[in-house]
Amino acid sequence: MxxxxxxxxxxxxxxxxxxxxxxxxxxxxxxxxxxxxxxxxxxxxxxxxxxxxxxxxxxxIGLPKIALRTPAPDGTEKFLFELSDGARIEAVYIVESKKTPSWTDPETPGASRVTICLSSQAGCAVDCAFCVTGRMGAGRNLTAGEIVGQYLAIARAKSFGPHEANVVFMGMGEPLLNVANVVRALDLLEEEVSPKRTTVSTAGIVPGIETLAGRPRRPNLAVSLSAADDETRTKLMPINRTYPIAPLISALKRWPLERGRRITFEYVLIAGVNDRTADAVKLAALLRPLPSKVNLIPLNESKEWLPGLLRPADAVVNAFAKVVADGGVPVTVRWSKGLQADAACGQLKGREEPRRPAPQAR
Ligand code: SF4
CATH class of the missing domain: 1.10.150.530 (DNA polymerase; domain 1)
Incomplete structure (x- = not known):
């Protein structure tokens, strides 16, 4: 068949x-x-x-089987899918507040939006210290059909139509380590979601960024940074050894941005690791020369999966945001959605999976 x-x-x-x-x-x-x-x-x-x-x-029509649905009171709903070979992956239906900027279209707060967060791999080899999926280790690449299938299965389950949702590649896996299938999926998703309402989030895989940059129609780009110096970033994101900050920023300077658009930088804030005023000053200095904006994401704590890593106090988060904004870089704090639904990447699948030990981030 x-x-x-x-x-x-x-x-x-x-x-x-x-x-x-x-x-x-x-x-x-x-x-x-x-x-x-x-x-x-x-x-x-x-x-x-x-x-x-x-x-x-x-x-x-190989839509993935829904193994589990976990709704949260805020409207967010997490889907655990089982693929034809038994691999399990997650995707999230996110209802975004009208008051906050969208993940994909921060310039127009106020519109009602749904965002679908998709996985691109059934695990992840990149091993970021703050990520539950990273604790599970590598998994296979998803096919273009398995990527698009998550979107279609959620659209069917939640009854929304074409062009009614944004898409972000922020689920399990590093999209740009599966760039051929992600590009095919982006082409198919264009029938449903304009590239302007699609965001690919990467840990900074420079060759993958260059591949996407060469396409005639590009999604928005988000880069998981989480530190503005190589020493801290390597502790949090070992991929920084292969693609350190300087060549990453050089590749981003070559990204063909449309007028008025910005590259998003995600920064997971972890108490005592990367949340000091000096870190915020460094971050603003690094990003100021680029058309950029920062999403600050206070760590979604997990005693089970991320032992020893703590979320900073709200006052620390707000102070960090102010320093970055005063430094000339637009910033939004992403207070976690769907905590009750285990909405952090990998937490639903993680209930059932073996794991590798957490690296020492401190
Ligand atoms: S944050 Fe993304 S790239 Fe890093 S380990 Fe998790 S899934 Fe992989």
């Missing part, structure tokens, strides 16, 4: 040509999968019944 999810419109037409020879039939099938979120050919009611039955014999 061939999976039609993850195929381009042209590849769908090629795959089904013996059953649905007319080009408009292939276009109908693609539309049913991507715009109308069909999970089964029997739902494609504008196709002849015999055609639907023939398609069902040779093809599947």
């Amino acid at each position: 061939q999976d039609l999810l993850g195929l381009s419109p042209l590849d769908v037409a090629r795959a089904v040509r013996e059953i649905a020879a007319e080009p408009f039939r292939a276009a109908q099938i693609f539309k049913w999968i991507h715009e109308r979120r069909a999970a089964d050919f029997s739902e494609m009611t504008n196709l002849p019944k015999a055609m639907r039955e023939a398609l069902a014999k040779d093809f599947v």
Whole structure:
């Protein structure tokens, strides 16, 4: 059985040509999968019944199975998916407050938004000290169909239509270590979500940034930084040994930004590690020359998964934000959403998984 999810419109037409020879039939099938979120050919009611039955014999629409849904009172809902080989991944449905800037469109606070946070790998080898997924270790790359399938399965479950949600690649995995499939998924998602409302978040994989930079239509870029000096960043994010801050910033200076857009830098604040005034001064000095903005994310604590790492007091977070803003860099504090839903990356799957020890960040 061939999976039609993850195929381009042209590849769908090629795959089904013996059953649905007319080009408009292939276009109908693609539309049913991507715009109308069909999970089964029997739902494609504008196709002849015999055609639907023939398609069902040779093809599947491989939406991931929902293994668990965990809603939080604020509207956020976390989905644990099981893939065809048994791998488990997470995605999150996030309802963003009208009062706060969006992850993807901070210039226009006030609009009502839903954001879908997608995984790109079933684990992660990058091993950031503040990340639950990092504790699980490496997992395989997801296919383009498995990436898009998370979005479509959530759209089906939550009943939202095309162009009604933003997308962020901030779930499990480093998207730019799976750049070929992420690029294919971005192409497919364009049917649903404009690149302006899509954000790819990376730990700073320079070759992947350069690949995305070369595309004609680019998503927004977010870079997980979490320290403005190499020594602290290497402790928090070992990938900094391969892609240190200076070459990373050089690559970002070459990123072709559209007028009025900025690169987002994520900074996970950890008490006593990277939350001092001096850290904030350094951060502002590093980013001021770039069209940038900072998302400050107070650590989502997990005694079980991230022992010894503490969230700073709210007053410390606010003071850090003020120093960065006074230093000339726009800043937003991301007070955690969906804590009750284990919404931090990897926490839902992590309930059931073996783990590797936490590195020493201090
Ligand atoms: S924060 Fe992202 S890149 Fe770092 S370990 Fe977690 S999933 Fe991987």
